[in-house]
Amino acid sequence: MEEQKLSKTGDIRKLEKDGRFKVIGVVSRSSVKKDKNGKNYWDIALMDEEGVIEGKIWGNSRWWDVSRGDGKVEVSNPSGSEQFAGMTGKTLGLTGLVAEFKGQPQYNFSEVHYLNQEKYPPHQYVQRSPVPQEALEKEFNELVDSCGKVLSGFLRCLFFEKKIWDAFKDWPAAVSHHHAYAGGLLEHTVAVARTAKSLAEASAASGYEISVPVTVAGALLHDLGKIDSYRLNPAPEMTVEGAVIDHIVLGYGVFARIARDYGLDEDLFLAIGHILVSHHGSREFGSPVLPATPEALIVSASDELDFRLFCWKSAVDRTEDGREITDYHPSAQRRFWKGGPEVVS
Numbered sequence: 001m002e003e004q005k006l007s008k009t010g011d012i013r014k015l016e017k018d019g020r021f022k023v024i025g026v027v028s029r030s031s032v033k034k035d036k037n038g039k040n041y042w043d044i045a046l047m048d049e050e051g052v053i054e055g056k057i058w059g060n061s062r063w064w065d066v067s068r069g070d071g072k073v074e075v076s077n078p079s080g081s082e083q084f085a086g087m088t089g090k091t092l093g094l095t096g097l098v099a100e101f102k103g104q105p106q107y108n109f110s111e112v113h114y115l116n117q118e119k120y121p122p123h124q125y126v127q128r129s130p131v132p133q134e135a136l137e138k139e140f141n142e143l144v145d146s147c148g149k150v151l152s153g154f155l156r157c158l159f160f161e162k163k164i165w166d167a168f169k170d171w172p173a174a175v176s177h178h179h180a181y182a183g184g185l186l187e188h189t190v191a192v193a194r195t196a197k198s199l200a201e202a203s204a205a206s207g208y209e210i211s212v213p214v215t216v217a218g219a220l221l222h223d224l225g226k227i228d229s230y231r232l233n234p235a236p237e238m239t240v241e242g243a244v245i246d247h248i249v250l251g252y253g254v255f256a257r258i259a260r261d262y263g264l265d266e267d268l269f270l271a272i273g274h275i276l277v278s279h280h281g282s283r284e285f286g287s288p289v290l291p292a293t294p295e296a297l298i299v300s301a302s303d304e305l306d307f308r309l310f311c312w313k314s315a316v317d318r319t320e321d322g323r324e325i326t327d328y329h330p331s332a333q334r335r336f337w338k339g340g341p342e343v344v345s
Contacts, residue, residue: 010050012098012107013318019098024115026122028052028235029175030087032079035059040079044087044109045176046094047235048125052180055096055107066093067116075114083114089233091120104327123234129183136186137169143193143220147213151268155217158258167227172236174226177331178310180236185226188306193219195302200295208294214268215295218275222299225251248286252276275299312336 007021015021025048035041035058042057063075065083078084093113099106129136144155159165173179173188193216200215228250229242241250255276259269274296280287281300291297315326315336326336 008050009046009048009053012053012096013051013105014320015098016320017098017100017105020096021098022093022095023048023053024091024093024120024125026091026125026235027087027089028180028237029054042087046092047127047181049127051127052176053107055094055109057109057112061110061112063112063114065114067114069116072113078112084112088237089122089235091115091117091122091125126232126234127181129179129181129187131183131187133169133183133186136183136190139190139194140186140220143190143197143216146197147217150265151213151217154259154262154264154268155220157262158221158255162258164224164227164254168224170232171227172230172232173223175230175236175238178307178314182232182236184236185223188310189220189223191306192222192299192302195305196298199298199302203294203298210294210298211271214271214275215298218272218279218295219299219302221251221255221272222276222279222303223247223251224254224276225249228254246286248277248280248288271295279303308332 005022007023009023009025012019012021012023023046025046027044028047029043029045031043032040033043039059041059043054044057045052045054063078063081063084065073065075065081067083075081075084083090093115094109095111095113096107096109099108144152144159146152147155159168169186170182171185172181173184179185179188196219197212197216200210200212204210204212225247226242229239229247230236231239252273255273256269259273271293274289274293275291278287278289278291278296279300281291281304283290287300291300311329311332315329315332316338319326319338324338326338328335
């Protein structure tokens with residue numbers, strides 16, 4: 001593939017119907033399915049440093065091995081080939097066309113190129129959090145310190161002495177939907193804790209009996225289980241444990257084990273543990289119990305708000321200039337509005 005003609009995923013999302021493109025990225029998800037005629041097609045997600053596009057490789061697409069430096073070698077049976085049998089985590093070059101399906105853009109890939117994985121290392125194409133790592137780490141530590149001596153000591157033991165931080169700071173928050181990139185878990189956690197702290201302080205000022213330190217500690221720990229639910233390979237993907245147990249249960253297990261070993265006060269143990277198991281807000285969304293304390297209500301609301309705002313921004317960023325209403329966002333189950341006029345003070 002000729003690099004000077006390559007597009008980034010951000011450029012591709014701005015293309016109109018029938019727009020053509022070439023792109024290089026790492027496959028973050030792939031599965032083989034059957035079309036209505038019983039023929040194989042591939043449903044894949046391709047990531048680069050700007051984001052992810054999802055598309056189809058149909059049965060009539062052409063597959064090429066260009067990894068050896070001696071020209072293009074056509075692959076007639078990609079499912080049985082060493083290069084394409086497991087595409088997830090590999091760098092590919094794709095040639096494609098923007099189509100439309102049920103009113104939504106669909107990316108159809110007509111040519112697939114297996115690239116030299118040393119020349120085009122997969123980790124080079126993994127999207128990272130747009131927020132600088134140093135800024136996130138600084139605010140995370142400030143939030144820990146704001147929890148007071150007892151809880152900050154416990155949090156530092158859990159994250160740093162137990163070495164959880166080594167993975168936590170670089171982990172994704174999801175495979176799709178929100179913050180599905182390296183560093184996304186830390187970005188999301190800081191945002192939720194920041195919002196929860198503000199809401200807890202405002203609620204306390206309104207006369208509600210609420211513990212700001214417990215709220216912040218619960219927010220910092222609420223997605224602890226995602227370090228076992230996801231992995232970077234090098235793009236985000238779900239683990240078996242994440243699929244069959246889920247991050248809420250996994251996170252509570254890690255928290256409970258370390259808290260018991262640490263000797264965390266029983267009341268604090270229950271208050272924070274309740275936040276972890278209720279933070280999705282309803283049983284429908286995976287919480288074993290509903291939020292039943294002010295602290296748990298605030299963390300659940302902050303988590304949901306950060307998710308919705310992320311969906312809003314991602315939808316608005318993909319919407320072409322001149323349009324005020326976005327396409328339907330399946331994760332948020334709505335169309336978003338870019339927003340009204342700016343108010344000048």
